[in-house]
Amino acid sequence: MATPLTPNPAYKCMTKLFSRVLVIVIFLAIVESQSIIETLPGYSGSLPFKLETGYIGVGDLDDVQLFYYFIESERSPRDDPLVLWLTGGPGCSAFSGLVYEIGPLSFDFDTSSRDSPTFKLNPFSWTKVANIIFVDAPVGTGFSYARSWEGYSITDTISAAQTYSFLRKRHHICEFLVRHNHGPPHRCCRRGGHRS
Known part of the structure; x- marks a missing residue:
């Protein structure tokens, strides 16, 4: 008789924390299209970096x-x-x-409990030396959504055009590039990013 599979405790912990963060972010996004996040559940105290979340309309x-x-x-x-x-x-x-990769926080599986996942600072975060904008693209990914079914009809070309439109509308990016004369932002992708 096969042994029933039991979920990994770290996975359960991560799922609960992600759910909490999801609820907070969705609530903030409904209240305002742009928000500064100062605290997160699972992280003790105020965040030691500036985290902004929001939506930019494209298309x-x-x-x-x-x-x-x-x-x-x-x-x-x-x-x-x-x-x-x-x-x-x-x-x-x-x-x-x-x-999981380059951001300033990572899950702290050593101090997390089954009911209360926690974060720790990532000592190797790219935010130590760069401003980073993480985008849920294409539409339907993460918290990105369309207001109509037609908006979910996506190709690589449409996704690239939407990302370009996002960059043009994102005032912080435009101000940053003009103010510092850095030229275009650096683009980093992981797996399949060559299609962006």
């Missing part, structure tokens, strides 16, 4: 709403470069890049 009549996380450099936001992070897949949320 016909801003039908597609692309969700983003913007984190200022911990070193020198005015002088450090801007990195655009598009998680590969396609179809993977930028949240994975934020907490």
Whole structure:
């Protein structure tokens, strides 16, 4: 007789924390299209970096709403470069890049309990030397959504055009590039990112 599979405790912990963060972010997004996040459940105290989340409308009549996380450099936001992070897949949320790869926080599995997952600072975060904008693209990924069914009809070309439109509308990016004369932002993708 086969042994029944039991979920990994770390996976359960991560799922609960992700659910809590999801509820908070969705609530904030409904209240306001742009929010500064100062605290997170699972992290003790105020965040030691500037985290902004929000939506930017793109496409016909801003039908597609692309969700983003913007984190200022911990070193020198005015002088450090801007990195655009598009998680590969396609179809993977930028949240994975934020907490599993290059972001300032990671899950702390040593101090998490089954009911209360926790975060710790990532000593190898790219935000120590760069401003990073994580984008849930294409539409339907992570928290990005369309207001009509037609908005979900996506190709690589449409996704690229929507990402370009996002960058043009995102005032922090435009101001940053003009103010610092850095040229275009650095683009980083993981797996399948060559299609972006």
